[in-house]
Amino acid sequence: MDMAAIAVSILIVGGLGAALALLLVVAERYILNYGEVTVDVNAGERELKLNGGTSLLEALTSQKIFIPSACGGRGTCAYCKVKVLDGAGPLTPTEGPYLSPEELKEGVRLSCQVKVRTDIRVEIPRDLLAVQEYQATVERVRELTYDIKEYRFRLDDPPDMDYIPGQYVQLFTPRYKGNKEEVYRAYSISSDSQEKGVIELIVRLVPGGICTTYYFEHVNEGDRIRLNGPYGEFHLTDNDRPIIFIAGGSGMAPIKCMLHHMVNTQNARPAIYFFGANTTRDLFMLDDMKAFEAKLPNFRFVPVIARPDESPGWEGETGLVTQAVERHVTNAGEAEAYLCGSPGMIDASIKVLEGLGLTADRIFYDKFA
Amino acid sequence: MSEITSALIICFSAIFTGNILLTLFLGMCPFIAISREIKTAFGMGLAVIFVLTSTCIIDFLVYRYLLVPYDLEMLRFIVFIIVIAAFVQFVEMVLDRYSPTLYQALGIFLPLITVNCAILGASLFMVVRDYTLIQTVGWGFGAGLGWMLAIVSMAGLRSRLNAARVPKALQGPGITLIIAGIMALAFVGFTGVLAGR
Numbered sequence: 001m002d003m004a005a006i007a008v009s010i011l012i013v014g015g016l017g018a019a020l021a022l023l024l025v026v027a028e029r030y031i032l033n034y035g036e037v038t039v040d041v042n043a044g045e046r047e048l049k050l051n052g053g054t055s056l057l058e059a060l061t062s063q064k065i066f067i068p069s070a071c072g073g074r075g076t077c078a079y080c081k082v083k084v085l086d087g088a089g090p091l092t093p094t095e096g097p098y099l100s101p102e103e104l105k106e107g108v109r110l111s112c113q114v115k116v117r118t119d120i121r122v123e124i125p126r127d128l129l130a131v132q133e134y135q136a137t138v139e140r141v142r143e144l145t146y147d148i149k150e151y152r153f154r155l156d157d158p159p160d161m162d163y164i165p166g167q168y169v170q171l172f173t174p175r176y177k178g179n180k181e182e183v184y185r186a187y188s189i190s191s192d193s194q195e196k197g198v199i200e201l202i203v204r205l206v207p208g209g210i211c212t213t214y215y216f217e218h219v220n221e222g223d224r225i226r227l228n229g230p231y232g233e234f235h236l237t238d239n240d241r242p243i244i245f246i247a248g249g250s251g252m253a254p255i256k257c258m259l260h261h262m263v264n265t266q267n268a269r270p271a272i273y274f275f276g277a278n279t280t281r282d283l284f285m286l287d288d289m290k291a292f293e294a295k296l297p298n299f300r301f302v303p304v305i306a307r308p309d310e311s312p313g314w315e316g317e318t319g320l321v322t323q324a325v326e327r328h329v330t331n332a333g334e335a336e337a338y339l340c341g342s343p344g345m346i347d348a349s350i351k352v353l354e355g356l357g358l359t360a361d362r363i364f365y366d367k368f369a
Numbered sequence: 370m371s372e373i374t375s376a377l378i379i380c381f382s383a384i385f386t387g388n389i390l391l392t393l394f395l396g397m398c399p400f401i402a403i404s405r406e407i408k409t410a411f412g413m414g415l416a417v418i419f420v421l422t423s424t425c426i427i428d429f430l431v432y433r434y435l436l437v438p439y440d441l442e443m444l445r446f447i448v449f450i451i452v453i454a455a456f457v458q459f460v461e462m463v464l465d466r467y468s469p470t471l472y473q474a475l476g477i478f479l480p481l482i483t484v485n486c487a488i489l490g491a492s493l494f495m496v497v498r499d500y501t502l503i504q505t506v507g508w509g510f511g512a513g514l515g516w517m518l519a520i521v522s523m524a525g526l527r528s529r530l531n532a533a534r535v536p537k538a539l540q541g542p543g544i545t546l547i548i549a550g551i552m553a554l555a556f557v558g559f560t561g562v563l564a565g566r
Contacts, residue, residue, distance in 0.1 A: 005440070009444060012439055012444070013441075013444055013447065013451075016431070016451065020452065020455035021455075023455065024455060024458055024462075027462050028462065031462050031466045032462055034466075089469045089473075093473075115465075
């Protein structure tokens with residue numbers, strides 16, 4: 001084979017390869033160019049103009065609408081469900097297993113699997129629209145008990161969060177020594193919603209927990225952190241029914257936030273707050289509670305100690321928090337209950353409250369998963 | 370014998386007597402992996418028919434008018450592979466853009482068959498057997514249809530298999546290979562239908 005033949009063969013194969021590559025590039029440029037499309041959110045509430053061709057989830061995230069998603073768009077976590085009114089295209093095989101017949105009927109889709117090709121109309125829960133990502137600085141860390149700390153964050157960017165007392169945020173945890181994944185963990189806001197640009201969270205150390213370990217051991221005052229929110233449906237209703245709060249441990253947070261709100265709005269609803277703790281070492285924020293009692297004429301704080309023998313000098317309520325509820329609550333039939341704490345505590349409390357005559361539709365709770 | 374008739378015979382023989390899957394054993398990987406359900410097997414089969422027919426035609430043209438004139442037949446492997454890969458990519462884009470429904474049905478299978486040996490094999494047989502363009506069309510279509518016939522029947526058999534008690538060691542690919550062998554034996558029965566080919 002002479003040089004000319006070699007040159008020709010290189011030329012032919014190279015030319016063919018180049019021509020095909022060019023064809024694909026041109027095709028991608030023109031065929032896959034969907035042009036500008038409009039994503040209509042909640043019938044005109046937000047109108048997003050963007051280039052088509054991406055997934056709905058990417059499109060929404062790029063416009064700062066945060067839809068929960070844990071699997072990175074692979075269609076396996078099913079958190080990113082969004083109601084698509086039209087423009088979604090046919091259902092993909094990936095989505096089928098994650099959608100119930102009712103959801104299919106309503107047009108619910110996994111937004112990571114829906115490709116934005118044309119104008120599209122979607123419905124997103126109001127509270128998700130308000131969710132933003134925040135850069136914040138740790139302003140103060142306060143030790144509340146041996147395993148509970150209060151973190152006060154100054155929001156840097158955006159500078160303020162508009163939240164409903166009772167809602168929670170997700171704290172970002174980066175990779176650090178001993179932890180290989182980035183995670184978000186939910187914490188209820190405990191601060192006064194009238195205080196602008198600041199939020200406080202109450203964090204209880206979970207032994208071996210990725211996020212709590214990070215915060216307890218690696219985050220100090222002055223450090224920069226990331227969080228997003230607000231999320232959640234747990235909030236005070238707007239009526240005059242007497243309130244029963246029940247919480248334990250860091251379940252204090254959303255209740256404290258609601259109490260601040262009651263002070264701010266001069267809410268005179270009768271309210272009693274049962275706070276369960278094992279020993280007096282587990283009690284905290286007693287001064288804050290005294291202050292609420294002084295400011296709210298119809299509010300009473302009832303700490304309950306489960307192990308009085310380990311709590312020298314304790315003269316208050318003893319036993320399980322549910323037993324104290326049974327002893328004190330006489331008006332359950334007309335009251336509303338707000339519970340926050342461990343699943344065990346919440347389930348036991350619901351049982352007791354229903355036994356006292358409270359109907360399930362008036363019991364609101366935020367369960368730690 | 371006219372060219373059309375011979376193309377029809379080639380097509381028929383590609384489906385039965387010379388089934389690309391069951392007598393030539395090409396394209397076994399998706400045959401075993403995607404034959405769990407009739408519906409997906411059917412989609413995969415359609416994709417193979419389409420890609421096989423079109424790539425055979427394109428490869429024929431490339432071979433006849435680009436490689437043969439310059440005496441570059443020995444480059445056909447690499448050239449065919451490039452052409453097939455680019456073509457499948459292109460088709461995927463076109464479907465994605467203009468026919469979301471068809472894309473939904475075939476789209477997920479297309480990348481799977483880009484590098485399938487049945488596709489390349491069909492193009493190479495076309496060269497070895499010295500087909501004309503019309504014969505190539507018959508060959509490509511027949512080979513694809515034969516492949517689909519085999520995978521759909523396999524999916525049908527496997528759906529029955531759910532009720533059977535398969536020894537643990539043979540569950541999954543094991544029993545599928547055994548069934549494929551028996552099916553191949555059955556297809557040998559067609560051999561006498563057409564002499565030659």
